[in-house]
Amino acid sequence: MNGRRRQIALLLGLALVDPATAGVDLRILSVDEPPTNFLVNGRPTGFVVEVIERLEQDLGIHAPIETVPTPRAFSYLKREANVLAITFGKTPEREALGIHFLGPITTRNQIVWIPKGKALKISSHVDIASQKLLLGSPVGDWRTQYFKDRGVRVDASSSHAMDLRHLQRGMIDLCAMSDLEFPYVARAAGVDAADFEPAYVFAQATQGYIVFSRSTPVETIERWERAFKELQKTDFFDKTARKWSSPESPLRYSRSMGFYRER
Structure with missing residues (x-):
């Protein structure tokens, strides 16, 4: 050759x-x-x-x-x-x-989380927007855009762990996270998962x-x-x-x- x-x-x-x-x-x-x-x-x-x-x-x-x-x-x-x-x-x-x-x-089921015992009456994004509540969700996450598109004020964070820490400190009113990741994120954030509770499921079986x-x-x-x-x-x-x-x-x-x- x-x-x-x-x-x-x-x-x-x-x-x-x-x-x-x-x-x-x-x-x-x-x-x-x-x-x-x-x-x-x-x-x-x-x-x-x-x-x-x-x-x-x-x-x-x-x-x-x-x-x-x-x-x-x-x-x-x-x-x-x-x-x-x-x-x-x-x-x-x-x-x-x-x-x-x-x-x-x-x-996963996608859930809006709030501090346990907090007197918030919300069952949809309409309630969140009308009450002018601040929701935490990471930059680039589809849930961030989901709530922005529906008129919700969003604090775009660097991670779900940061959202939980901010929620615990009262810097935001609620955050969006799935049932699958929530307990792991709480552990990684160094917070007690029992300090939070679901407000409502906004998207099932995603x-x-x-x-x-x-x-x-x-x-x-x-x-x-x-x-x-x-x-x-x-x-x-x-x-x-x-x-x-x-x-x-x-x-x-x-x-x-x-x-x-x-x-």
């Missing part, structure tokens, strides 16, 4: 390499949202992180999981190829961006997904989908749910719901 033919063969071979197989081009992003994906001593952990690590192992990938702020994760999802991120809800705005959703990986950026090759996404479906045939998800379950937050898994808190 002469030099030119060897060069053409090499280029053709490189063109056939799937990023999901090589693992070189795939970037895996996580936001800090316990208990699904968060940092402990600088290391990503959480039951969705464990799913990603197992899928990487099954696919022969060795890409590190990077924890970034939610707005930055969305910036990468919108403008770059070969980006995977965890864990995100499906909204019309995100679907319009061409983001691909794999899952569901979680199902689902979270593993997501891929709009420019990620279809072949890459399909490989992850196949690996995910194969993993569902094993007892991995049930074992992971039992591992992360606790008396205050009993965790279960089903194919239709992903991980969810047993009521």
Whole structure:
């Protein structure tokens, strides 16, 4: 084989390499949202992180999981190829961006929380807006925009843990968080979960997904989908749910719901 033919063969071979197989081009992003994906001593952990690590192992990938702020994760999802991120809800705005959703990986009830015993009469966003109450919710979180769009005053914070600390100190009137994450966030914030109570559920059975950026090759996404479906045939998800379950937050898994808190 002469030099030119060897060069053409090499280029053709490189063109056939799937990023999901090589693992070189795939970037895996996580936001800090316990208990699904968060940092402990600088290391990503959480039951969705464990799913990603197992899928990487099954696919022969060795890409590190990077924890970034939610707005930055969305910036990468919108403008770059070969980006995977965890864990995100499906909204019309995100679907319009061409983001691909794999899952569901979680199902949660979305709740407005208030200090226990506080005399607030609220059962909808209309009540919150009419009483001019201040709600805490993180920057980039879909719940933040949800309440802003409905005329609620929102204190955009850096994390759910900060929201709970602010709520405890009386700096805000309420905050928005799911039933799945609340006990873990309270623990991380160093506050007693018993000091708060739900005011009302504003969105039932919302689902979270593993997501891929709009420019990620279809072949890459399909490989992850196949690996995910194969993993569902094993007892991995049930074992992971039992591992992360606790008396205050009993965790279960089903194919239709992903991980969810047993009521």
